[in-house]
Every structure is written in C-alpha cells, then in structure tokens.
Amino acid sequence: MSLIEINGVDFLYENDDSDRPALQNIDLQIEAGDFAVIIGSNGSGKSTLAKLLNVLLTPSKGEIFVAGLNTNNRDNTWKVRQKVGMVFQNPDNQLVASMVEDDVAFGPENLGVPTEEIRQRVDKSLEMVGMAGFQKFAPHKLSGGQKQRVAIAGVIAMEPDCIVLDEPTAMLDPQGRKEVMETVQYLNKEKGITVVHITHFMEEAINADKVIVMNQGQILHKGSPKSIFRLVEQLKDVNLDIPVAVEVAEYLRQEKINIPDILSIDELVDALC
C-alpha cells in the first residue's frame, strides 16, 4: 500500500454557493519517499487537497488512507497528524513562540516527548534546515526564508513520514525561495522524508518525482515532470506557466530545430551548444 492513498474523494465546503465541489473524484497515490509537486491556478483545489492529507478536513465522499489509517475514522486523527506535518504560506502565522527553540519544541512537547529528547530533536531539526545556532533568536528578527525554515524544523521535530507544504515560497523573495527549496530537497533526498509540495512556481516542479496538475477541483494530469511539461498548450489553457526553458525549446521545435526533452536552463544551454 502507498503511504498516501486517495480513493474517489469529493469535497464540498459547507455554505459554499458555487455550483461545483472544491474537489471532485480525486484518485491519487503518494509513495513513501516521493517528491510530489501539485500545481494549479488559484481556486483549483490544491490547498483543499493539502488540508485533507492531515485531517484538517475530511472527505465529503470517498476515503483517504495515510500509512493505512483511514482519515474518516476520528480515532485516527492525531495518529495521521503525527505522520503528516503541514507548512503553510505565511511564516508569520505559524511561529508562535518568542524564541526559535521554543517554537520548534512546541510540536514534540504536545506529543509528550520527554524533555531531554525534545532538546535533541530541536537541535537536530534546526541543523537539518540549515538553522543551527539560531536557537535563541527571536523569530521576528529572521528573514522570510529563515522563518519558513524554522516552521519546517517545527514540523520535522515531530518526526513525520511526510511533510505537506502549501505554497511555502509564495511570500518569499528569490533568495528565501531558494533556501526553502534546497531545504525541502535535502530532507527528501538525504533524509527520506516524503514531500508533497504545492506551488505556483513551475521551476519548483522540475526536480519532482511526480507532478500533479489540478484544475477546477479535478486532477487534470499526473506524471513525470518531462511528461507534464510536454503538454505546453494544455497547461497554458488552465492558466499555468511552463518553465521558460521548456517554452523556448517549444519555439525551436516549431521551427524544426531538433531539441531533446529538457526542463532546466542548464539542459537547454547544453542541448544548444
């Protein structure tokens, strides 16, 4: 069984006057160790899907299993949340303590982890996100990228199998975006943590194992980055960007210039020169 199994899920918000559910007929598997990226324009249902993964919401129809636990069963709620940690868009809304180490300790404290182990987990988590030495800092003195990495450390300190990041880079400058993406990739590749990353930035999907394209509450496409970004016209139709290098390659192909499947600027330059 996959780490996350989504079977025939619909979700309808209460008091929603729109004529379609926020999510419709979602089937999706995320394997342990996957780096899955979900892309889609505003209102496509990405964030709703994220909230279903750690039981902030439960399906109106269908079932979700996390490590075999059905999220519809209330007895599983806390077990699932321990396995799937969430990081949100706005770092300022997630940091609660006046010192970085207290913030990171908040999760494990609530799990009843013994004090000595909490200390070890806090130090280890901060090291893993590249924030070792910032234990005594006040969160409001940090840059956006640093705050977001502290938020990630707070999630890792609970030792989840999977982190779900809902547009964690949307409010950051280019430097902060780079820091967060490097951190997330490190956690996935080196520490084996499963990542579900939601974003508007197509460049952040290039290194994914699996890309899921959402539109109007449904999964439009899923597959490897290369297979997804071959769908230039379809992606544009649902108001998504494609990576610049892919778009240039597409122009060249239209002029009968032979270019292999490329995703990044590096690959494009290598293919041409």
Added chain:
Amino acid sequence: MLIELNNVSHIYQDENNVKALKDINLEISKGEFIGIVGHTGSGKSTLVQLFNGLIIPSSGTVKVNGKNITNEKSNLKETRRHVALVFQYPEHQLFEETVFQDIAFGPKNLGLKKGEIEKRVKEVMDLVGLGYEEFKDRSPFNLSGGQQRKVAIAGVLALKPDVLVLDEPSAGLDPQGRKQLAELLKYLYQELEMTVILISHRMEEIAELASRVIVMHQGEIVIDDTPVKVFSQEQELHKLSLDLPQITEILHRLEEKGLKVNTNLFSISEASAEIIKALRSK
C-alpha cells in the same frame, strides 16, 4: 519635477538603529514607469514610503510637485491624494461588508457626493476587471485571493491619484492574476498617463513594464538606468544577488558558450526568434 529627493538619509529609531537609506538623491518626472529592484532589506519599501510622507526622513528633503513635504507645516493629506501607495498584500486591509463599501471608503473620506462616489466605484471596478453588478454586494472576504487584491487596488485607484506606488503587487498571484495585473499597470501608464512606481522581485515584470529601473543595495541607489542597460550588467546584478529575467539569462549563457545572440531581449518569443536566427547562421 514630480518627486525630488535631496540628500535623504533615514535611520529607523529602534534597538538596532539600522541606516535604511543613505544619502539618496533622486528625481522622478511625470509619466515615468519606474521599476525598483533590490534584495530584501535593501531599502526599497522605505524609499517609496517617503514619496507621500508616510516616513519623514531623518535628514534631507523630499519635494512632491515642488512642495517640501518634510517640514512640519506640509499638507500630507493633500500629498497622499496625489501619491497613493498600494502596500504588500493590500487585501489584508479590506474591512468593509461589501466590495462597494470597501472601494467607496476613500472617495467618501474625500467628501465626494453619492453620485460621484458610485461613478468612481463603477469606473475602477471596470478598470481592475471586476464586474460591477456581479461583485458590488459581495463580501470581500468570500472572494479568492486574486479577486481580493483587485478590490484593494481598486480602492486606491478610486482616489484618482497621479502617482501610483505598488510594493510587490504580484506576490502570491497565479500566472493569470499576474498577467491581468501587468495589463492593468500598462493601461494606467499608457492610456491614463499615470506615473507608476513598481517594486518587484520578478525581473520579468520589471523588464516588461518599466521605462526606468532603479537598483537598490544596502540603502543606496547603485544603478539607475533603462531596463536594457540595467539587465546588460549581468555580473554586477549577480554580485547584488539579483537575477536577470530568466529568458535574458538564457541568452547570456548561450552567448558565453559562443552562440552569437543579442542578449538585450526580455520577451520569450523575441528571444526564441533570436536563438533560431543565430543557430541557422552558425
């Protein structure tokens, strides 16, 4: 001169006493579209808050339409009607019960008559692409993030400013939202001849829209030139940890590898045509 800064420095009076701006001299003329870029903490947001007196500098003078707004007698209310600021995440400032009331808040405070207020609200909703009948009675809090941002910008436009300053207005918007915003800014600049000052981290946006680019670093203006000239200084920008527009980056990289291309292009279609031409004449 529309906006004129002479020897302006600013120090934030808190425990760190950071010198946010150092000896800035700057002139902005009517009808310019200025892009301001710089690393976080370079002083961009502090700089633009001087333009309508939200921040009074520690030293130096700021003149708007020839009037010194840094002395105590200056009429800041008047200045702020001419120079309007759209902050980062302006939708966080929405507060009224309906979209109409939110947008009408500014014009009401200007003491305009009911008919005129309604006319302005209609006008600006049309400008930002929110249908009047469809949206006027809806709660701004039940709209999507992109729609909320439009309401917030409409509220500022309803003041009919001459100068519109926007601090990262496209942050967090999806591609369609960004495209609509760029169209709006282009229209305000080209058709309504508004002076626009845009802070952005997206170099693509700056290269596409601005007629002049100001690069800030550690509280100083380090480059002030046309987009073509600014983005040809690749090394210099990288030193300031700033990027080129991605498409321009591709052209530079190809040129380094010996492909003879013009690197001063910012649109993907033009750049692709240039690459095709270079490949064929190789």
